[in-house]
Amino acid sequence: APAAAEEIKIGLITPPQHVWTRAAQHFADRLKEKSGGALTAAIFPGGQLGNEPEMFQQMQTGLLDMGIMTASITSLREPSITAWFTPFLFADVGEAVAATRTPAAGQMLDNLKGVGLQGLGYTFAGMRHILMRDAPAQSLDDLKGKKIRIVPFPAMKVWWEAAGAVPTPVHLPEIYQSLQNGLLDGVDIDLDALVGSRFQDVAKGLTVTSHMAFPAIAVYSGARWQTMTPERRELIRETMAETLEWANTAQIEAERRNLESLQGALRIETLADARERFARANDAFAAQFGGQPLVKAFREQAEAR
Amino acid sequence: MTVVVAFALLLALGLPVAFVLIAATFAFVGATGNLRLLESLPQILFNSIEVFDLLAIPLFILLGELMNEGGITRRIVLAARAWLGWVPHSMAYVSLSANLLLASIMGSATAQIAVMSRVMVPEMERDGYSRTFAAALTASAGLLGPIIPPSMIFIIYGVVGQVSIKDMFIGGILPGLLLAALLCAVIAFGAARAHDGRTARAERPDLWKATGGALLTLSIPAVIVGGIAFGIVTPTESAAVATLLAAIIGGVVFRELKWAHLSPALERTARNTATVLFLIAAAKVFGWVLTFNQVPQSAAALLQAMTSDPTVFMVLVFVFLMIVGMVLDGIAALIVLVPILLPIAQKTYGIDPVHFGVMTCLTLTLGLLTPPVGAGLYVAAAMSGAALGRLARAILPFIAVTCAVILAVVFLPALTTALR
Amino acid sequence: MLRTTARLAAGWSRLLARAEMFVCKALIVVFTALLIVNVGLRYLFNAPLFYAEELAIYILIWMAFLAISVTIHENVQVRMTLFSDRLTYTRRRTLFIVTETVAALMLAAILYHSVHWILSPFASFDMAVTLGWPKWPFFLIIPLFSAAALCHVLAHLLRAIAEAAGVVPDPATEPS
Ligand code: NA
Ligand code: NA
Numbered sequence: 001a002p003a004a005a006e007e008i009k010i011g012l013i014t015p016p017q018h019v020w021t022r023a024a025q026h027f028a029d030r031l032k033e034k035s036g037g038a039l040t041a042a043i044f045p046g047g048q049l050g051n052e053p054e055m056f057q058q059m060q061t062g063l064l065d066m067g068i069m070t071a072s073i074t075s076l077r078e079p080s081i082t083a084w085f086t087p088f089l090f091a092d093v094g095e096a097v098a099a100t101r102t103p104a105a106g107q108m109l110d111n112l113k114g115v116g117l118q119g120l121g122y123t124f125a126g127m128r129h130i131l132m133r134d135a136p137a138q139s140l141d142d143l144k145g146k147k148i149r150i151v152p153f154p155a156m157k158v159w160w161e162a163a164g165a166v167p168t169p170v171h172l173p174e175i176y177q178s179l180q181n182g183l184l185d186g187v188d189i190d191l192d193a194l195v196g197s198r199f200q201d202v203a204k205g206l207t208v209t210s211h212m213a214f215p216a217i218a219v220y221s222g223a224r225w226q227t228m229t230p231e232r233r234e235l236i237r238e239t240m241a242e243t244l245e246w247a248n249t250a251q252i253e254a255e256r257r258n259l260e261s262l263q264g265a266l267r268i269e270t271l272a273d274a275r276e277r278f279a280r281a282n283d284a285f286a287a288q289f290g291g292q293p294l295v296k297a298f299r300e301q302a303e304a305r
Numbered sequence: 306m307t308v309v310v311a312f313a314l315l316l317a318l319g320l321p322v323a324f325v326l327i328a329a330t331f332a333f334v335g336a337t338g339n340l341r342l343l344e345s346l347p348q349i350l351f352n353s354i355e356v357f358d359l360l361a362i363p364l365f366i367l368l369g370e371l372m373n374e375g376g377i378t379r380r381i382v383l384a385a386r387a388w389l390g391w392v393p394h395s396m397a398y399v400s401l402s403a404n405l406l407l408a409s410i411m412g413s414a415t416a417q418i419a420v421m422s423r424v425m426v427p428e429m430e431r432d433g434y435s436r437t438f439a440a441a442l443t444a445s446a447g448l449l450g451p452i453i454p455p456s457m458i459f460i461i462y463g464v465v466g467q468v469s470i471k472d473m474f475i476g477g478i479l480p481g482l483l484l485a486a487l488l489c490a491v492i493a494f495g496a497a498r499a500h501d502g503r504t505a506r507a508e509r510p511d512l513w514k515a516t517g518g519a520l521l522t523l524s525i526p527a528v529i530v531g532g533i534a535f536g537i538v539t540p541t542e543s544a545a546v547a548t549l550l551a552a553i554i555g556g557v558v559f560r561e562l563k564w565a566h567l568s569p570a571l572e573r574t575a576r577n578t579a580t581v582l583f584l585i586a587a588a589k590v591f592g593w594v595l596t597f598n599q600v601p602q603s604a605a606a607l608l609q610a611m612t613s614d615p616t617v618f619m620v621l622v623f624v625f626l627m628i629v630g631m632v633l634d635g636i637a638a639l640i641v642l643v644p645i646l647l648p649i650a651q652k653t654y655g656i657d658p659v660h661f662g663v664m665t666c667l668t669l670t671l672g673l674l675t676p677p678v679g680a681g682l683y684v685a686a687a688m689s690g691a692a693l694g695r696l697a698r699a700i701l702p703f704i705a706v707t708c709a710v711i712l713a714v715v716f717l718p719a720l721t722t723a724l725r
Numbered sequence: 726m727l728r729t730t731a732r733l734a735a736g737w738s739r740l741l742a743r744a745e746m747f748v749c750k751a752l753i754v755v756f757t758a759l760l761i762v763n764v765g766l767r768y769l770f771n772a773p774l775f776y777a778e779e780l781a782i783y784i785l786i787w788m789a790f791l792a793i794s795v796t797i798h799e800n801v802q803v804r805m806t807l808f809s810d811r812l813t814y815t816r817r818r819t820l821f822i823v824t825e826t827v828a829a830l831m832l833a834a835i836l837y838h839s840v841h842w843i844l845s846p847f848a849s850f851d852m853a854v855t856l857g858w859p860k861w862p863f864f865l866i867i868p869l870f871s872a873a874a875l876c877h878v879l880a881h882l883l884r885a886i887a888e889a890a891g892v893v894p895d896p897a898t899e900p901s
Contacts, residue, residue, distance in 0.1 A: 015644070057345065057847060060847040061344050152775075153854060169779075183536040197463070198469050318820055319804050319806055320828065321797075322803050327831050327835075343838055346835060347864075348842060354789050354790075355783075355786060360756065363785065537768055542763070571754070575746065575750060575788065579789060580801065582789040583789075583802060586789075
């Protein structure tokens with residue numbers, strides 16, 4: 001007899017229009033199609049089920065089946081993932097996508113088993129740039145002592161501190177007002193978030209640096225993975241691989257479109273030699289994280305491509 | 306069904322409301338049979354309070370305590386009375402104006418209700434109003450907080466729905482002023498009945514003496530407004546800084562605040578914070594279990610099938626959100642429902658996202674005042690000492706006017722889009 | 726026997742509540758001071774404490790749950806009394822025994838699950854991001870709270886049962 005339709009639950013923190021949420025939707029649609037309706041997926045975007053640490057906990061107990069989680073929070077559980085935040089390792093999202101095929105990137109996913117998770121693959125938000133309340137930053141001097149909002153995790157904090165700025169953790173819904181009233185001087189941000197939250201209304205200068213990539217990792221609950229048949233695991237792997245390829249192509253396109261839509265709304269400065277200008281910060285990252293074998297291996301493999 | 310029965314029964318039996326919500330969660334989990342949900346309960350409980358905004362609640366309560374003990378509130382009210390005392394029911398209007406002023410600073414209705422219930426209700430009571438009327442007026446005037454910009458709920462709507470936050474802020478201005486005007490009308494018609502018959506025209510202290518006494522105290526709101534406007538402090542931090550200022554003015558300048566006052570003030574702060582946060586935590590737990598089981602999501606999907614007319618759809622959504630607001634926390638409901646409802650509103654019915662957003666945010670904010678789960682109602686009751694049951698009844702006329710404002714928004718989209 | 730136990734339980738519960746309240750007051754002072762200091766450091770020296778907000782929130786969580794336990798001890802949590810207000814004292818006490826039993830069962834369940842949660846290897850992976858500390862010590866407040874609140878509720882229950890059994894003075898039979 002055919003098994004009754006089963007529904008898996010997918011959680012993520014990004015809002016509905018974000019490319020990661022659309023990827024989850026794409027995955028759900030394809031899964032239903034490929035399983036002939038036997039397997040469906042319900043998506044909980046926008047942190048409906050909680051923040052990422054909560055969702056990790058729910059996946060570890062097997063309550064939540066799957067999540068698309070930021071690499072920054074995942075790196076707190078599996079430190080080698082910090083390798084993805086090596087500054088200026090990728091010129092654009094396309095290069096970052098290519099690096100997902102390195103053995104080191106695969107090893108990081110494997111390591112997640114140690115914390116009760118099955119890593120399925122990577123997807124990306126846009127590259128990180130610097131949005132300033134006033135004129136776009138040209139050099140480290142322009143950032144000295146400036147309060148820059150960062151995503152609070154070790155790699156980004158180390159980099160920004162070494163750059164001479166004052167990294168300031170501010171919650172996403174408060175960035176808008178903080179930029180408006182000057183509590184923040186700038187934001188380390190990707191263009192999706194910039195355009196999505198309309199920060200161009202309250203900031204004047206964008207420096208296009210592409211200083212870091214910002215990946216997310218599709219993970220499956222280890223507890224749930226154990227209970228699945230090999231066929232079903234293969235189905236999920238395959239569907240996810242297709243989905244991530246689709247999403248990553250979409251992200252490369254989104255980056256171009258976002259930058260285009262910002263023309264005229266902001267003063268945009270593109271720094272071709274950003275890597276040299278931020279050398280001091282890059283060295284600080286290398287000193288603190290670059291020694292880890294997997295971080296080192298990843299850098300070498302990514303650079304060799 | 307089990308959940309509804311358990312909920313109503315335990316509520317009537319007098320189990321604390323927070324425990325009723327947790328019990329409803331247990332009942333719901335039992336009904337779904339997924340006992341693994343219970344394993345997540347402790348963490349959800351912890352995370353429900355792990356929200357930076359919530360720090361504003363104890364801070365503003367403490368601020369209110371110190372302002373009261375240090376003679377600061379008294380001086381402000383005295384001055385307000387000196388200037389406005391000639392108006393019948395001036396204290397009610399003073400309360401409303403103070404709320405309007407505060408609304409232009411604060412983004413959260415819950416925090417605003419916490420402050421004002423502490424500060425204004427005792428003063429209105431001294432002027433002869435019943436405590437329940439004073440608390441009801443204060444709680445509903447607190448709704449102005451998120452309607453008049455800035456507004457936490459508008460920002461979250463903007464982020465979740467990809468709508469311009471600036472447009473949302475502008476869209477809130479006219480409905481906010483309309484609500485203030487209608488609240489004036491409720492005072493004009495309803496205050497007399499809530500008054501004990503003593504003269505509603507407050508006795509007038511000497512104008513200049515009272516004004517002089519209040520001038521220094523005005524530095525407190527000035528620090529809050531200016532500090533936020535110039536990016537020196539976040540709204541939460543402003544409360545901490547204002548607390549320090551209130552302690553200095555009350556203790557050093559007026560010499561009314563003594564060391565002996567401090568411990569009881571802190572005790573009351575702890576107690577009142579606990580009452581509010583326990584409810585917030587329990588409501589989050591209940592809301593989470595509903596969301597996990599996709600209860601609000603399925604209900605929203607049903608709405609679409611019911612009509613093809615945009616206005617009727619808006620009315621249906623309004624009614625639906627009123628019901629949701631009765632049992633769910635507004636911001637949680639917003640995060641769950643906007644991603645489902647907004648695309649339908651925009652694509653199927655061609656409704657302007659700002660128009661839809663202002664209506665949605667207003668309705669969910671009103672949920673703060675509707676029993677059985679209404680954080681604003683609980684805060685007002687806890688802070689003012691009014692009986693919850695009586696307060697829930699006294700607030701009905703205010704809820705009715707707020708509904709009128711929302712319906713005005715539904716039928717007159719220009720209210721939200723004209724200033725853009 | 727019942728009488729001694731009820732008296733003892735009430736005494737311990739009171740003592741516990743007093744200790745909890747003392748800690749609460751200290752914690753309120755600490756997070757208020759922390760935020761003020763942070764504003765000063767940021768505005769005057771352009772050197773804010775990176776972790777100020779996060780630490781303040783954890784202090785708030787500890788304060789809140791301890792204070793919730795105190796309000797449970799003092800029986801001042803918000804409740805609907807429209808119906809029970811109309812009953813005689815004896816009936817109200819019976820109701821009270823029922824509702825306190827329900828509360829005790831839930832607190833026991835939360836205590837059980839929270840101990841499991843803290844002991845699970847997964848709780849140890851959680852990090853307080855800006856502090857860079859493991860988060861599980863902060864989580865301890867949940868089992869601590871449920872245990873303390875359970876003590877308070879059991880003390881209430883014992884008292885009410887002892888009253889109903891007539892071994893301690895029953896306010897219902899005393900002239901008021
Ligand atoms: Na406001
Ligand atoms: Na409500």
